[in-house]
Amino acid sequence: MSFFAPFCLPFMIGAAVMFVLLAWKWGSWLWRLPEADKRLVAKGIFTRATPEAVWETVRESLLHRRIFRIDPLLGYMHMSLAFGWFLLISVGWIETVAYLGLRYVPLQGHVFFKYFATGLPHKPAFDFVMDLLLLLVLSGVALAWFKRLRSRALGMRRTTRHVAGDRVALSALWFIFPARLAAESITCALYGGGSFLTGGLGAWLAAHVGVMPLMTAETVAWWFYSSCLGIFFVALPFSRYMHIFTEIPLIFLRRYRLRSGEKQSSYDHFQVEACSRCGICIDPCQLQSVLKIDTVQSVYFLRDRRYGMLRREVADNCLLCGRCAEKCPVGIDLNTLRVNSRDALRNVPDERRYDYFQGLDRSSGEGRVGYFAGCMTLLTPRTMQSMERIFEAAGERVWWADREGGVCCGRPLKLAGETDSARRMMRYNTELFRKHGITTLVTSCPICLRVFREDYALEGIEVLHHSEYILRLIREGRLPLGRTTERLAYHDPCELGRGSGIYEAPRAVIEAVGELVEPAHTREEALCCGSSLANTAIDDGQQVALARNVAEELDATGAGAIVTACPLCKKALGRGTATEVRDLSEVVAARIRPAAGRATK
Amino acid sequence: MAIEFGYTISKPRAIDIDRNNLRKSDEILREMPELQTCIGCGSCTAVCTAGNLTSFNFRRVHTLVRRGEYRGAYEEMNKCMLCGKCRLVCPRGINTRGVVLLLKRKLGDF
Ligand code: SF4
Ligand code: SF4
Ligand code: SF4
Numbered sequence: 001m002s003f004f005a006p007f008c009l010p011f012m013i014g015a016a017v018m019f020v021l022l023a024w025k026w027g028s029w030l031w032r033l034p035e036a037d038k039r040l041v042a043k044g045i046f047t048r049a050t051p052e053a054v055w056e057t058v059r060e061s062l063l064h065r066r067i068f069r070i071d072p073l074l075g076y077m078h079m080s081l082a083f084g085w086f087l088l089i090s091v092g093w094i095e096t097v098a099y100l101g102l103r104y105v106p107l108q109g110h111v112f113f114k115y116f117a118t119g120l121p122h123k124p125a126f127d128f129v130m131d132l133l134l135l136l137v138l139s140g141v142a143l144a145w146f147k148r149l150r151s152r153a154l155g156m157r158r159t160t161r162h163v164a165g166d167r168v169a170l171s172a173l174w175f176i177f178p179a180r181l182a183a184e185s186i187t188c189a190l191y192g193g194g195s196f197l198t199g200g201l202g203a204w205l206a207a208h209v210g211v212m213p214l215m216t217a218e219t220v221a222w223w224f225y226s227s228c229l230g231i232f233f234v235a236l237p238f239s240r241y242m243h244i245f246t247e248i249p250l251i252f253l254r255r256y257r258l259r260s261g262e263k264q265s266s267y268d269h270f271q272v273e274a275c276s277r278c279g280i281c282i283d284p285c286q287l288q289s290v291l292k293i294d295t296v297q298s299v300y301f302l303r304d305r306r307y308g309m310l311r312r313e314v315a316d317n318c319l320l321c322g323r324c325a326e327k328c329p330v331g332i333d334l335n336t337l338r339v340n341s342r343d344a345l346r347n348v349p350d351e352r353r354y355d356y357f358q359g360l361d362r363s364s365g366e367g368r369v370g371y372f373a374g375c376m377t378l379l380t381p382r383t384m385q386s387m388e389r390i391f392e393a394a395g396e397r398v399w400w401a402d403r404e405g406g407v408c409c410g411r412p413l414k415l416a417g418e419t420d421s422a423r424r425m426m427r428y429n430t431e432l433f434r435k436h437g438i439t440t441l442v443t444s445c446p447i448c449l450r451v452f453r454e455d456y457a458l459e460g461i462e463v464l465h466h467s468e469y470i471l472r473l474i475r476e477g478r479l480p481l482g483r484t485t486e487r488l489a490y491h492d493p494c495e496l497g498r499g500s501g502i503y504e505a506p507r508a509v510i511e512a513v514g515e516l517v518e519p520a521h522t523r524e525e526a527l528c529c530g531s532s533l534a535n536t537a538i539d540d541g542q543q544v545a546l547a548r549n550v551a552e553e554l555d556a557t558g559a560g561a562i563v564t565a566c567p568l569c570k571k572a573l574g575r576g577t578a579t580e581v582r583d584l585s586e587v588v589a590a591r592i593r594p595a596a597g598r599a600t601k
Numbered sequence: 602m603a604i605e606f607g608y609t610i611s612k613p614r615a616i617d618i619d620r621n622n623l624r625k626s627d628e629i630l631r632e633m634p635e636l637q638t639c640i641g642c643g644s645c646t647a648v649c650t651a652g653n654l655t656s657f658n659f660r661r662v663h664t665l666v667r668r669g670e671y672r673g674a675y676e677e678m679n680k681c682m683l684c685g686k687c688r689l690v691c692p693r694g695i696n697t698r699g700v701v702l703l704l705k706r707k708l709g710d711f
């Protein structure tokens with residue numbers, strides 16, 4: 001049996017072009033990986049990481065488990081397309097073997113098997129399974145059409161706008177399966193076979209259309225089907241569908257512990273092109289839902305970056321709140337990519353700019369415990385005073401790093417993309433901490449906390465957020481507190497919650513002094529206060545609008561006061577509501593019972 | 602003694618230090634019109650982290666720049682740590698961190 005007909009050509013050419021392009025892309029990305037990353041791959045490849053990655057590939061790339069969790073219908077759509085198509089291909093392969101035994105069949109022989117197999121005796125079981133799978137995929141295609149028309153039904157308020165490559169690929173993709181249905185049905189009409197779908201349609205056609213027109217239609221239909229495939233394959237590497245083949249190496253590389261950093265690297269390609277532009281990241285973004293800005297969300301940012309058309313306005317206009325990354329089904333490290341894009345757009349190292357740090361030391365006090373207020377806490381003196389009272393009540397000897405002014409932790413500068421200069425601040429502060437020999441570093445600012453934990457090299461110094469530190473004091477019995485029945489609504493700061501994974505400590509502290517209540521969006525879902533330092537693009541009015549929106553939910557709890565654990569959130573929320581906003585340390589300091597021991601001393 | 606070749610390889614400072622050249626200043630105000638609402642209260646400078654440690658005076662720099670005085674502004678602005686305190690206290694709600702970045706971007710080649 002020869003497995004060639006002229007109509008196969010578009011498919012064969014398309015597939016060849018696609019494989020060459022893919023090999024080139026993967027190859028050059030891997031080749032250009034930094035040495036350290038290559039070593040990680042070499043180290044990880046023969047460990048458990050590899051089978052784990054295989055399993056994750058099945059779960060996410062084929063079954064789309066994470067999308068299912070966001071919305072079952074949307075998950076079904078992605079699953080039916082990806083998994084359905086995968087099954088069509090693999091069952092098709094088995095079918096070929098069942099018919100012909102184990103022998104070499106060229107690629108187009110598998111793909112267009114129905115066309116070539118007309119002379120062979122039918123195997124109804126395979127016909128049935130293949131029809132069922134085709135139906136599965138077609139239902140996904142129908143849902144995709146439906147999604148374009150009414151995305152709200154699939155749990156998404158907005159869907160993504162497309163670039164040219166996407167349009168070509170998408171149109172081809174939408175036609176592939178209807179075309180396959182048509183081609184196979186017509187062949188069934190002429191030669192019999194098929195099951196409930198292609199067979200049924202074929203029988204109907206045979207009854208209503210003459211043989212000559214059917215013969216012509218068959219050639220046209222197979223040509224059309226093959227062309228759709230060919231066009232799709234050629235467009236794929238230039239379109240969002242590149243994610244199909246990029247997500248797989250991404251999963252492996254991630255398991256080998258490769259990460260994006262503050263400088264762009266070759267690994268970023270795998271993350272950027274793994275974005276399917278599903279648009280799931282659009283809805284959680286408050287810039288979209290509250291401010292109606294709809295050009296800056298992660299999906300657009302990644303698209304612009306990928307096609308080299310990223311503008312500063314887009315890169316800068318993001319709160320780095322992490323709400324989108326929390327939902328991204330591919331698990332792309334969106335915030336880090338945004339930061340290293342800003343670095344690439346802006347970073348102009350000026351070696352002299354911070355020469356004034358030389359010899360600077362305004363710290364005071366002495367103790368193994370250091371307290372770093374951070375710039376924002378210096379603007380919220382009540383937090384500062386409360387921390388003083390807490391330290392005093394616990395009898396802690398404290399070294400004050402920056403009570404009389406000091407150098408910023410460096411995170412605001414890093415988030416703005418000036419990463420090299422930020423490193424100078426980090427070096428300065430690290431030396432200061434070392435010089436004073438502290439073993440514990442407490443900060444009341446989650447922004448500082450995060451940079452201390454992620455970017456500083458502070459081996460031997462335990463870094464604690466004040467919520468964790470206060471909780472420890474309470475548990476150790478060093479901080480006697482009186483509990484009241486006051487209802488306190490807690491707002492999760494982005495840098496503390498999603499950023500540092502600290503959700504429990506502040507809640508436990510609040511419960512020690514009052515009754516904790518939570519707003520509608522809380523923990524991983526918490527809203528951003530709107531004044532994030534990461535955003536230098538939105539104006540004052542927009543910040544207030546965001547704050548109002550967040551405060552509304554907090555006020556709806558009917559709590560007597562709003563409590564947060566970040567000086568910046570405190571300032572920001574205060575502008576959005578008449579309710580009093582307090583820092584965690586304030587509510588604690590107000591409930592300190594005079595210690596019995598101290599009183600009788 | 603420098604020999605005059607009729608051209609120079611230094612940065613275009615020679616042209617733009619002209620007090621009356623408001624081209625850059627206009628550009629800056631076009632991109633950040635809200636800077637015109639500054640009342641010169643100096644709150645930004647009073648709380649400034651960098652200003653607390655050096656003679657850097659944010660209000661002075663952005664006021665001079667608006668008047669076409671660009672000399673040294675870039676170097677001064679580079680002392681800023683972008684900490685954001687100024688933005689929180691500005692009574693006119695000016696996006697001061699945006700101003701810092703904008704000034705540096707516009708004046709970087711001076
Ligand atoms: S970033 Fe993630 S959530 Fe957003 S479109 Fe891409 S894959 Fe979807
Ligand atoms: S990090 Fe926040 S502000 Fe930025 S795109 Fe994501 S949801 Fe929007
Ligand atoms: S952001 Fe810059 S100008 Fe503003 S207070 Fe901080 S150091 Fe000063």
Ligand code: SF4
Binds near residue numbers: 692
């Ligand atoms: S705080 Fe605002 S209004 Fe006052 S001088 Fe600074 S920028 Fe101008």
